[in-house]
Amino acid sequence: MRKTVLKVLAVGVLLAALPLSVFGAGKPEESKDVTVNMFQLKVEIKDAIDGYAAKYSAATPGVTVRVETLGGGGDYGGAMKAKAQAGQMPDIFMIEGRGGYDIWKDYIADLSGEAWVKDTDLAFMVDGKVVGFPVAIEGYGMAYNAEILQKAGIDPATLTTRAAYESALKILDSKKAELGIDAPVAMAASVAGGMWWVAGQHNLAAYWGGGLGFNDTSIIEKALKGQLDDARFLEYAKYVQLLFKYADKKILLNGSYDDQVGSFAQGRTAFLHQGNWVDPNLKQLGVSFKIGYAPHAFLTKEQKGLYLFAPSWYCVNTKSPNAAAAKAFLTSIATTSDGHDYMVNQAGMIPAFKSVTLKPSGQLSQALMAANAKGGNYGVFFGMLPDGAGQNVFGPIFDLFAQNPDNLDQFIADMKRAVANLPKM
């Protein structure tokens, strides 16, 4: 009898403890100091942003900035949704374009009055209001190995039309053995390698914005209504065909990011279709040759600009009681010398703010910064497309075209139909 009573007691205690341990855990400690929670997805700058947040917290009495980084290519959107559902929405979070804005717009504060707004061209704007702080400038063109081009007798400054590319690629292809390269171009387009974004997002961005004014979104606006500019797309498709035909087939059809960048870094390809984010990879791979950027000149008429964009923006949670402190933290990044040092020297980014005078160390980043200063660059608008359009719709189309680059008409027909379906997505 006593045993059963004990048993019942024991189980009862266990059961009582269960909800206590579940619901008791999450309660924050009460304090008057403000804690600004930031949730960001750039793993590569984790140490830099943690360091800057600690420095800022130490210098600003009463404010502690805590940064949480989602590591290892995790699902940021999913994690954010979980946080929102759990009532733990961060004070500063990131969006990567219009898709993210539409999802989180109820939470996104108006930042139009902030001091840094006048200092940048790349703030995220909606209906004339500034709502996003540009994290950095990223950009791309056609990266080239200057030594290989010189040996082949090609002047990269002449690569400003599709015809110029065609003759340069022909020369490189005919001198493969002499130059020690596998193929002229390191281009990736495979679904299997997870490289849909190089072709279906970054390369396709040339069609959306190449040769137009920096803020000219007319072509993509048209596409969002379901229409393709036939003459312009034909020129673009011929450029893609050219790249695919002269690309290393193994990398094109099956390669991963590492395969693509590795081939260029080892001097086995002369051109690399990637952005300035490969700088750290190239450094790690011990690249010593000179690198520059040529434009993605897909038109018959001359094009000289590179593609510049802010890949992501910080937004302030307007429903948070700490919104003012969060705004002040962002402003400090853009306006103080410590903030500039963090962006350029610690995080290795290209700041989107004109007042920054520090220079990044990577060759491609320097090329971009020079292009930014010179002007005449093109905007990158794929962020305006509906979520999943690049990965699930354009990705397979480019993959199929890469498998059979002679079938230009099929590629154009596929893209035409995909664009016609965009309004329904």
Added chain:
Amino acid sequence: MKQNRMVNILFVAPCIFAFVMIIIIPFFFGLYFSMTDWNGINNAANFVGFNNFRNLLSTPDFLYSFLITIAYTILSIVFVNIVSFTLALIVTSKLRRRNFYRAGFFVPYLIGGIVLGYIWQFLLNNILVGIGNSLAITALQTSFLSLPNSVIWTMAVVNTWQYAGYIMLIYVASIQSIPASLMEAASVDGASYVSRVFHILIPMMANAFTISLFLTLTTSFKQFDMNLTLTNGGPATRFLDVPVKASQLLAMNIFSTATANRMAEAQAKAVVLFIALLVVSLLQVSINKKKEVEM
């Protein structure tokens, strides 16, 4: 006695609590959300009835994923069960070091699907192609993962490599539970090894086949991790004249729909997967059960 029942209930309660919170409630929420236009954040989702399900019928990539999932499941069931049954016969024979082989065949199952996918991707994309290039064997020079028509065969082979050892253990246990006297008697009567296997071993092991077929059916139908890392859905192919991903199984199709913030649509796909799996596995178990013999 009465108090014992009380104790039983209390001991079961934590499990019931977890089961209800983690399985039952989300399941019904899922059913509800599949009939809304929920995007994952906004709690005010509009009820749209069966619209999501109706749209699925005109979505080529979903239809394609559904069909190749069935094809992949059939391939996997056949490969895994033939290989594992053969392995079970080998390691229950009078072979020397059979315990070593038993352990060896089981080891691949201990490797996680993610890691396994990357290992095989490297083998197929780099090692095999490298061998093909250096020995000038044309068949090996293109990676097996870049052939849209046969990529699910490759996946089924990799799945067999991983899963056969586990199913083998079920067959081994079942073979060992058959009284040796039965086999000996048949052998004294002059039955050959093959006829002993087909007329005594297999009928006596019917319950092992039920469970093995069920396990291979459900795991292949829900295959995700290896799919994601080995092929990532690629390469592309054409289905109903639309470019689709040649090796994107259902679970991965649901995943990529959900990560594109189309939660309600993904949920509708998940409900379809659940119903299909339920129907097929109930059918399979009821057919297999009829073949079982009581000892």
